[in-house]
Amino acid sequence: MKSITDCTACPLRKSEVFRSLDARELGFVASMKSGEMRVAPRTRVLDEGVNSPHVFTVLSGWGLREKSLADGRRQILNFVLPGDLVGLQAAMFDAMDHSVEALTDMTLCVFPRREIQRLFHDRPSLGFTVVWHAARNERLLDATLMSVGRCTARERIARALLTIYGKARRIGLSEADGTLSAPITQQHLADALGLSLVHTNRTLKGMVADGLLKWRASRLQLCDEDRMRDIAQMEATAPTALPLI
Amino acid sequence: MKSITDCTACPLRKSEVFRSLDARELGFVASMKSGEMRVAPRTRVLDEGVNSPHVFTVLSGWGLREKSLADGRRQILNFVLPGDLVGLQAAMFDAMDHSVEALTDMTLCVFPRREIQRLFHDRPSLGFTVVWHAARNERLLDATLMSVGRCTARERIARALLTIYGKARRIGLSEADGTLSAPITQQHLADALGLSLVHTNRTLKGMVADGLLKWRASRLQLCDEDRMRDIAQMEATAPTALPLI
DNA sequence: CGAGTCCTTGACCATAATCAAGATATGTGG
DNA sequence: CCACATATCTTGATTATGGTCAAGGACTCG
Structure with missing residues (x-):
């Protein structure tokens, strides 16, 4: 045991x-x-x-x-x-x-x-x-549904990456240099956003070319968080203590 | 007062x-x-x-x-x-x-x-x-996200109509003849499914032509619920008592 | 170093969006 | 009860975003 x-x-x-x-x-x-x-x-x-x-x-x-x-x-x-x-x-x-x-x-x-x-x-x-957790989850789902239902590929990716990055950073998973080691493939991202793998790949490349992010060897870095937020139409949220069960 | x-x-x-x-x-x-x-x-x-x-x-x-x-x-x-x-x-x-x-x-x-x-x-x-309500809502959102992310227009509409109809019927809002008076426009349906109004309209017409449903003057009737469920890939659910606050 | 996973790219296609305009309802005040 | 206004639905034409198919290249890991 x-x-x-x-x-x-x-x-x-x-x-x-x-x-x-x-x-x-x-x-x-x-x-x-x-x-x-x-x-x-x-x-x-x-x-x-x-x-x-x-x-x-x-x-x-x-x-x-x-x-x-x-x-x-x-x-x-x-x-x-x-x-x-x-x-x-x-x-x-x-x-x-x-x-x-x-x-x-x-x-x-x-x-x-x-x-x-x-x-x-x-x-x-x-x-x-417990309800707090349920409500928080619902918020996340609401936002994702809005993404998938009404946003373009680039917007969806920006939103998803900001969300994932934010969530991970908040619990201390990001490095000091601002990079995040995330075990997520492009296929995962595609499946989370209702996109095909090919289109996700192309869109992501475009964003890298525009200097928005870097993503090599499952290391994610958001180079220009402000611009990402503009694209995503998302505001930064003030962190509060997370209740843990 | x-x-x-x-x-x-x-x-x-x-x-x-x-x-x-x-x-x-x-x-x-x-x-x-x-x-x-x-x-x-x-x-x-x-x-x-x-x-x-x-x-x-x-x-x-x-x-x-x-x-x-x-x-x-x-x-x-x-x-x-x-x-x-x-x-x-x-x-x-x-x-x-x-x-x-x-x-x-x-x-x-x-x-x-x-x-x-x-x-x-x-x-x-x-x-x-309260948690039960939150969890139920999350279920609904999960299912909708799956619809919007991975289903075709026809599938999404079938799923949405089955869901709405089921929810309303369960609380006794449907008529004896199987019709349901729902205050929902095609624009609402489009906005709920991440589709454009025009495409929703055309898809809906096709479904009417196929004898799946009728929808005139905000009266909805599912003519062939079995076939709808096939399209939607949704099983009928056994009703349980709803806790009310 | 070989097998698997993941990423990348090209060519082509399809679903669904957009634009535009007209037809039906529905509703309201005169 | 009619005339006008507004909302909803319908249809056609065109476009675009993103999907599918296919194949090669690059990592990663044992």
Whole structure:
């Protein structure tokens, strides 16, 4: 059996990016945690159509949330990073309607779905945190739907990269020189934006040529964030502490 | 001052479509309700970018949730119907990142956003219900994003109509003859699906010609639901009781 | 160094957008 | 009840964004 991270010594909580929990909240989370799961890249953490007995918090690594059609078409719904709560649907409905897949090695805290009920009753403040996560996710989806529905390829890419980059930087995943090591291929980006791989590639090249970004060997760098925001029609957002479960 | 519906006599709760609350839950909801709001078609109930002090439950009427870009492009995120909870974001974040607009005359129960905090502490089971709504909304968004990102115009329309029709029928808005009176124009459908009005119109006509549906004078009828589901690649879902706040 | 994955490019095609204008409804005030 | 105004729907012509097909090149990793 692998060593399991104790919630009180959680590496994420140490960071000031995450909102700290009071002793009772922390105690509850610790009591709810039934284990830790480590998965390799390309592993499915949750499976569309299947009833999962677990809800997870991402401790480390990158993953993605996706949905597929019977004929193989797929849509990436969003990327998941440390601190994200995944599989909440499993606690609410009979079956998952999307999958979660690892992009890198991932470690996830495992919570039995039944404990979520108990969470609301025993630690209401954590219940509020769960909704916060759900609401935040909905915001992200709203923005992505707007992108995919109404924006050009270049705009979509600008929006997606700003979003991913912002999310990663916020939790300290970017380097001092402003680059970000992201395990994302152009195919991923295409599948997240409703574009074809070929068109994504060409558009991306154009943006590189225009000095907007660099992206070599899965190292992403936004060279001109201001101009990117202009294209994306997105404002910078002030960071607030992220509640972590 | 208009007469306000008492929660214990709520017309929605009478219906067996909605999950009934126990006495304490009902009492809490009643105590939380600060008023009722009636709005005319095209009125904004919630405004993108603005901090709303209220959260609402739709009592009657149709509305939509939308998001706009500075240059006027807009994306309809989904349609809202009686029983839906709107503005939850207002209770979680500083500003709304989408708007809610009435399509018909609407009546909404008004809850002060601060009460949501209290709800979690005083009636945890209602907290669970709030998350249920958030999770359900996320499901809907996931499905729509998949539509807009990866489906053809005909598929998107089939999916959207099945979704809207299903949602409305479930709460008893459809007629005995299978028709549904929906206050939705082709422009709305286009804006919800990331399509142009012209292309939506042509695609719709083709579907009418193929005997899939009828849509005259804002009366929608799905003539061949099975075939629609084939096109949409969507299964029929078994209805469960909807929790209402 | 060989296999797989990922990226790149060219040629061609299709779905859907845009532009423009006219036809039907729907609604309102006189 | 009619005339006018506005919203919605319909259709044609043209264009463009982005998809598909195909194939070669460049990494990466064991």
